Amino acid sequence: MLKFASRMDNMSASEIRELLKSASDPQIIKFSGGFPAPELFPVKEMKEASMKVFDELGSTALQYSSTDGYLPLREKLAKRMFDKQQIKTDAEHILMTAGSQMGLDFSGRVFLNEGDVVLLEAPSYLGAINAFKANQPKFVAIPTDDEGMLIDELKKAIEENDNIKFCYVIPDFQNPTGKVWSLERRKQFMEVMTDAEIPVVEDNPYGELRFEGTPQPSLKTMDPKGLVIYLGTMSKILAPGQRLGWVCAEDEILEKYNIMEQASALQASTISQMEVNAFMDMYNLDDHIKKILPAYDSRRKCMIAAMEKYLPEGCKFTRSEGGLFTWIEAPESVDMKALQPECIKRGVAYVPGAPFFPNGGGLNTARLNYSAEPEERIEEGIKIIGDAIKEVL
Ligand SMILES: Cc1ncc(COP(=O)(O)O)c(C=O)c1O
Incomplete structure (x- = not known):
């Protein structure tokens, strides 16, 4: 039998990477990664x-x-x-x-x-x-x-x-x-x-x-x-x-x-x-950043607007001023981890928030990335998540 170092007992494949595997179908709307938008790379x-x-x-x-x-x-x-x-x-x-x-x-x-x-x-x-x-x-x-x-x-x-x-x-x-x-x-x-x-x-x-x-x-x-x-x-x-x-x-x-x-x-x-x-x-790196910012910004605005429209009362979310993520805090009774396979089935992937708490907690939270999907898919994806939360409530 192979014997590994005891440190490996505490380590598991990143839940996020595992999740990305299950959501590899291009049809699935992905709020799960932290990927920059590939079409904006200065190839x-x-x-x-x-x-x-x-x-x-x-x-x-x-x-x-x-x-x-x-x-x-x-x-x-x-x-x-x-x-x-x-x-x-x-x-x-x-x-x-x-x-x-x-x-x-x-x-x-x-x-x-x-x-x-x-x-x-x-x-x-x-x-x-x-x-x-x-x-x-x-x-x-x-x-x-x-x-x-x-x-x-x-x-x-x-x-x-x-x-x-x-x-x-x-x-x-x-x-x-x-x-x-x-x-x-x-x-x-x-x-x-x-x-x-x-x-x-x-x-x-x-x-x-x-x-x-x-x-x-x-x-x-x-x-x-x-x-x-x-x-x-x-x-x-x-x-x-x-x-x-x-x-x-x-x-x-x-x-x-x-x-x-x-x-x-x-x-x-x-x-x-x-x-x-x-x-x-x-080239000027600042010029490149100036180019990507408006694209991310309009995706962010689109996600926030969709959250305002489709998330049920009692859900809080971050209106971030930058970066790539928003964060949902659903009411305590909603387990965003349990809800996640159902959302993937309906065509949208997000990352449940619980693994980001090293000592447990955060079951009602989720991280959503807005940089990697076009706006029409962002609205559609948030509607699916909003509907799924409403059904649990
Ligand atoms: C907070 C934070 N730190 C570090 C990293 C790792 O980034 P990289 O190794 O690509 O520089 C990431 C990637 O998403 C991140 O979000």
């Missing part, structure tokens, strides 16, 4: 950028390169982080990774021994929960409201738990809820973390996908003790297939991530880094 431009890399840097692009990552790209990212978010950093404090998922995996492996505590929002990103789980931690999920983590609950958790290794948060257009932390809550949160000297993993794939409202400052701009580990990614603003993300952190922490990357993958793809760098030289 022609990326091809030009790639050709330039092969013409000018061919054999270097196909070679191994440093673990830190391609310097011209790291310099661009450091500048971009300042221009967009006033984060003062430089290329030396950026480590390129294969998407921010790798940064999440490294966060777990750099900080966690079995039984150590991870603080996180309830609900939180399932991909992060699964990545951390490999290290067999204890999750302490802090309740949230529309402004972010509840500070009293956070303080209580810090008092009650030893061995807290880090706190994982997504303050901008959270996955799964689409919510944004308020400025005040960010300040209070960072005061508590700074006092307690707890590292913060700030995951920000969606911050630049803002349709309306005022951008809020990154936690990394409120970090006098250098505790914030910022994870960025090209996945939602350019293309996830490039598999490029980055970790921005202070020396002592970044060195550990670098050692982990050496052991794990040696480096992020040389050619992918060069292609994205060439794209940013040849």
Whole structure:
């Protein structure tokens, strides 16, 4: 009989990926993924950028390169982080990774021994929960409201738990809820973390996908003790297939991530880094983002309007100002997980919210993505979900 590591006992195939399999029929309206709209990818431009890399840097692009990552790209990212978010950093404090998922995996492996505590929002990103789980931690999920983590609950958790290794948060257009932390809550949160000297993993794939409202400052701009580990990614603003993300952190922490990357993958793809760098030289990434935002925005508006029209009374949902998701909280008596196979049968897939709560709960919730379906299908899909909820009620 094969004997696997005990960590595998806690890990299962992502429920979301399993679900996507069952909803692979193109007829099914998919609110289940977190995929950018493929028709908006800059295919022609990326091809030009790639050709330039092969013409000018061919054999270097196909070679191994440093673990830190391609310097011209790291310099661009450091500048971009300042221009967009006033984060003062430089290329030396950026480590390129294969998407921010790798940064999440490294966060777990750099900080966690079995039984150590991870603080996180309830609900939180399932991909992060699964990545951390490999290290067999204890999750302490802090309740949230529309402004972010509840500070009293956070303080209580810090008092009650030893061995807290880090706190994982997504303050901008959270996955799964689409919510944004308020400025005040960010300040209070960072005061508590700074006092307690707890590292913060700030995951920000969606911050630049803002349709309306005022951008809020990154936690990394409120970090006098250098505790914030910022994870960025090209996945939602350019293309996830490039598999490029980055970790921005202070020396002592970044060195550990670098050692982990050496052991794990040696480096992020040389050619992918060069292609994205060439794209940013040849074209304006902001212009591309300006192109995708209105398309996502009209899909978001369409979904919200359909929710207002078709969801029964007692259902709450997020009117997100950006990102890719809305979040339904149905009345307590509605089990969105149990309802989900029925909705797939009727032609629409969403992700039940319960798996996003690492310690249980959230049965009446669901995450809906609006970026990957055309508007007419969005309205149709929400009507099906609304009708299914009404029948249960
Ligand atoms: C909150 C969050 N973090 C990290 C990731 C991973 O993104 P990637 O590895 O493509 O950068 C995702 C992907 O959906 C996400 O929603």
